[in-house]
Amino acid sequence: MSSTTEPLVETRGLTVTYGSRTVLEDIDLTVGAGEIVTLIGPNGAGKTTLVKSVLGLVKPSAGSIRRRAGLTIGYMPQRLQVERTLPLTVRRFLTLWQRVDRADLAQVLDEVGASHVIDGAVQTLSGGELQRVLLARALLRRPDILVLDEPVQAVDVHGQIELFNLIAEIRRSRGCGVLLVSHDLHLVMARTDTVLCINRHVCCSGHPEDVSRHPEYLAMFGRHAEALAVYQHSHDHHHGCDGTVVTLPSAQGAGQDAARPLSEARRHHGHG
Numbered sequence: 001m002s003s004t005t006e007p008l009v010e011t012r013g014l015t016v017t018y019g020s021r022t023v024l025e026d027i028d029l030t031v032g033a034g035e036i037v038t039l040i041g042p043n044g045a046g047k048t049t050l051v052k053s054v055l056g057l058v059k060p061s062a063g064s065i066r067r068r069a070g071l072t073i074g075y076m077p078q079r080l081q082v083e084r085t086l087p088l089t090v091r092r093f094l095t096l097w098q099r100v101d102r103a104d105l106a107q108v109l110d111e112v113g114a115s116h117v118i119d120g121a122v123q124t125l126s127g128g129e130l131q132r133v134l135l136a137r138a139l140l141r142r143p144d145i146l147v148l149d150e151p152v153q154a155v156d157v158h159g160q161i162e163l164f165n166l167i168a169e170i171r172r173s174r175g176c177g178v179l180l181v182s183h184d185l186h187l188v189m190a191r192t193d194t195v196l197c198i199n200r201h202v203c204c205s206g207h208p209e210d211v212s213r214h215p216e217y218l219a220m221f222g223r224h225a226e227a228l229a230v231y232q233h234s235h236d237h238h239h240g241c242d243g244t245v246v247t248l249p250s251a252q253g254a255g256q257d258a259a260r261p262l263s264e265a266r267r268h269h270g271h272g
């Protein structure tokens with residue numbers, strides 16, 4: 001039987017391999033109702049693969065994924081291929097794959113601030129308008145959880161702030177969970193409840209403030225991260241090109257202010 005405190009989605013020890021290559025290893029992820037969880041990490045870290053695993057599009061080679069019974073997912077993909085020669089209005093685009101009430105369509109477009117483009121061609125939308133329309137499509141499913149893969153890409157800084165505010169407002173008004181992938185560290189740190197920093201494995205996770213001080217996060221995002229961190233620790237390992245962990249000599253026998261070992265840090269953040 002499901003309860004309201006039961007996580008919407010939970011992975012434990014999730015491992016994904018493509019051929020002989022392990023792209024995700026031992027990932028613990030939990031998204032609760034009304035919670036915004038953000039995945040960050042460098043290109044190729046496995047963020048989209050983790051999202052696809054949650055959606056059931058990629059099968060894990062080890063570990064488990066649990067979705068709450070009857071869970072409805074609203075998914076906004078990273079890329080949208082629209083045939084440029086085929087005229088497609090926003091109205092048509094949003095009703096192509098699902099039966100949609102006129103009133104629901106108008107309400108959802110109003111909610112995302114895109115009512116004015118309803119009769120416009122999808123191909124002519126600005127970056128920000130397209131993201132709002134994609135968000136509207138995900139919301140039409142009345143999701144328990146929104147899964148947004150880089151929702152602010154191709155959007156200028158002002159538009160990014162507006163979109164993150166919109167996502168936070170949707171979470172508040174609908175009470176849904178949100179799992180999102182983002183490269184924008186400033187916005188992530190300000191607008192999310194939990195951050196999972198991954199690079200094949202979980203490098204660190206927890207409250208944005210804790211993650212922004214974590215040595216692995218600082219090692220990964222360098223100077224960009226330092227500007228966000230309240231203070232900085234030294235780091236105990238970095239990653240090889242294939243994502244393998246390379247322990248730094250300075251981390252061995254380091255003093256009290258040095259990085260906690262990853263295993264300890266993960267325990268601290270509730271990972272076993």
Ligand SMILES: Nc1ncnc2c1ncn2[C@@H]1O[C@H](COP(=O)(O)OP(=O)(O)OP(=O)(O)O)[C@@H](O)[C@H]1O
Pocket residue numbers: 018023041042043044045046047048049050
């Ligand atoms: N279908 C696939 N078959 C084989 N390898 C894949 C497949 N999909 C992804 N990969 C590889 O898995 C790794 C993780 O890819 P993924 O797209 O999950 O990373 P990401 O963190 O989302 O990257 P980005 O930030 O660049 O979008 C990459 O090395 C990628 O080349």
